[in-house]
Amino acid sequence: MQLTFLGTSAGVPTRTRNVTAMLLHLQHPTQPGQWLFDCGEGTQHQLLHTAFHPGKIDRIFISHLHGDHLFGLPGLICSRSMAGNVQPLTIYGPKGIKEYVETSLRLSGSWTDFPLEIVEISPGIILDDGLRKVSAYPLNHPVECYGFSH
Numbered sequence: 124m125q126l127t128f129l130g131t132s133a134g135v136p137t138r139t140r141n142v143t144a145m146l147l148h149l150q151h152p153t154q155p156g157q158w159l160f161d162c163g164e165g166t167q168h169q170l171l172h173t174a175f176h177p178g179k180i181d182r183i184f185i186s187h188l189h190g191d192h193l194f195g196l197p198g199l200i201c202s203r204s205m206a207g208n209v210q211p212l213t214i215y216g217p218k219g220i221k222e223y224v225e226t227s228l229r230l231s232g233s234w235t236d237f238p239l240e241i242v243e244i245s246p247g248i249i250l251d252d253g254l255r256k257v258s259a260y261p262l263n264h265p266v267e268c269y270g271f272s273h
Contacts, residue, residue, distance in 0.1 A: 124149055129169035130161075134191045141165045142191040146175055154254050159183045159199075160271065166195035167202055178208040182250070184257070185216030187268035188223065197227035204235045211238040215250070215259075217267040218243050244269060 125148040130141030142163030149156045157179045159166070170177055177199055185193050196214070203212065212235075214220060221241040228234060242249065246269070250257040259269040 127173055127175065129166055129173075130163050132191075134189070136163075136165060141169050142194075143186075144169060144195065146170070146173070146180070148175065149255075151254065154252065156181045161186055161192040162195040162199055163191045164194040167199050177203050178206055178210065181210060181212060183212065183214045184271050185214065185220055186262075186270065187217055187264055187266050188219050189266060193220075193223065196224065197231065197233070200224070200228070200235060200239070201231075201233045204233075204237060207236070209237045211240065213240040213242060215242045215244050215257075217269060219267075 127146045127148065129144035129146055132140035132142050136142050142165065143161040144163050144166040145160040147158040147160065149158065157175060159180050162183060162185065167177060183196070185196070214224060221243055224241055244259045246259055246261050248256055249259045255273060258272050260272060262268040262270050
């Protein structure tokens with residue numbers, strides 16, 4: 124596994140740090156993948172400074188619905204589609220993530236050319252693909268918020 128920090132700033136980006144996003148590159152021989160944890164504004168641009176491609180991201184985990192953790196999500200989804208990617212994408216996040224994504228796409232006249240699944244999570248195991256399990260743990264924050272553990 125390789126973890127790349129794409130942004131570690133708080134609510135506002137700085138000249139040297141973008142808002143929150145981390146890419147986990149799963150280097151498993153039979154089930155590789157790239158998972159994104161949070162997707163603050165500018166995440167796509169941060170990816171351009173790495174060897175990773177947004178089209179290879181197959182799962183996105185959103186910790187909570189504050190902008191510095193998800194304002195980059197609609198753009199990433201649209202760019203992934205405009206690049207001709209047809210690989211499925213699953214987004215996990217707290218209640219409201221489905222409405223946020225669907226409303227953003229609808230109001231901007233955007234769509235996906237790939238299967239998009241949006242899973243509103245609750246505490247406990249949220250993913251079990253037979254090789255890996257991901258659990259969501261509630262965190263103390265002003266809005267519903269989760270930490271993720273493998």
